[in-house]
Amino acid sequence: MTPGHPVLDVQALTKVYGHGDTAVHALRGVSLRVERGDYVAIMGASGSGKSTLMNIIGCLDVPTGGRYLLDGTDVGALDERRLSILRNRRIGFIFQSFNLIPRMSALANVELPLAYGGIRPAERRRRAQAALRQVGLADRMDHEPNELSGGQQQRVAVARALVTAPALLLADEPTGNLDTRSTADVLAILDQLSLSGRTIVLITHEDEVAARAKRVIRLVDGEIIEDRRQSRVDGPPPAASLAGGVR
Template identity: 60%
Template structure:
């Protein structure tokens, strides 16, 4: 099991009050799953995302990521885990405007101390993988919204992480471009990636194979998606969608 969360509480102190963002949350995710995490505002989904992504640690309970107890890691170890094992895709693309696509995708490898030649080769491979092999020297303002999000996905993939964690990845995109990005996620899932998408939109969650709903800081339901929206797409259709993008 790549993610094993057991009875996790996350408590924040605000003045004299304690706010329990997670209340005994338990969740297990196997390698290669495609999971959507949903819930109303205040349900704890953002806090759970931060815990899964090692951006925060539990107040109590245990979180094991690929067998490692995250709560026992130092800040430096947590930073290393974030850079090597987790790829992040956010609603705001967070691209550097003065850098081209290749340089943006290279950035995590710079932090990891990877040599220049290998950085460029791996960044080019990641961009090709998301269908932007012919846009490597373009800057973000020369790309569409969907293409910019594809660059963000390539950057998340470049370190070959165990988990791709996406927080409202289509929130700034129109419906057509959102579908393009979800088709890309479908392709990544079929290639064996572990995908976790945090969303409040049912039509985005419908692309996953499993939907976890939170309420009041705990798991309210955990159900398989019987007929995912892209489940019937053939590999040829996926390749055609990538080529069109």
């Protein structure tokens, strides 16, 4: 991590799909800064531009115009190889559909980003085990995804996102496929991670999920129409389970 820099610094981003009369302006000059330790929910209806913004923040797409710095690094100045390294080391992704590898244990799934990063097997295992303990799955490490509930699968995905100690956790509708109980469990983990100082950007269309964040950004037609701090109605649970963390 780069002390002194915001984790995200997005400056006048535009994104245009197509040309001429058929051009679609998905983002229209979006600017925002996310400081270290912030917990931000980005909201918007279908077609608002929130998915486009998420893809650019996650270094999965490039803007048509504007500038994006991730943890002090100008993303637009990187070639594909360096961009891939940045994405693997600085961003932890949590997807709605979990994106776990079938026929691989929870532990092996969590180790994957470290394997891509060239971490030695013993260290990979140690860090993956610590991440799974952190999300309450110490007794499920050897289970494959089809042996886990939806909520447990999403917790494996959270552990995988954490294991590289990224600058940013980027969660795309992380509770969209979960029942009420599992949703509460996953949101409680995000609360705890926020309390421990993690920087989280959460994409959601659900007011109840956004209410857990410290800050809500609302997009309409590719523009930010609201950016507000909010007070939590219910205080987040204690962070005792994060003692030691993942390093």
